[in-house]
Amino acid sequence: MLTICSRVIRVGRASLTFRHDLTGSSGNLHATMEVLSVMFHLSKRAAVALPDKLRSAAEQLLAQDVD
Numbered sequence: 001m002l003t004i005c006s007r008v009i010r011v012g013r014a015s016l017t018f019r020h021d022l023t024g025s026s027g028n029l030h031a032t033m034e035v036l037s038v039m040f041h042l043s044k045r046a047a048v049a050l051p052d053k054l055r056s057a058a059e060q061l062l063a064q065d066v067d
């Protein structure tokens with residue numbers, strides 16, 4: 001059995017960074033992935049600030065124990 005643990009590790013002005021850890025049933029870490037997601041205005045072709053509601057929700061999920 002595999003387990004994926006996902007968490008928010010950074011909240012930026014226009015971005016969120018997530019970390020995903022894949023562990024096996026023995027608890028051994030098999031893979032780690034970090035994903036940077038940017039809020040992007042398609043027609044202006046530019047990054048835009050995260051909406052306050054989204055920023056607030058992400059900050060509540062912000063992981064404190066990332067190495």
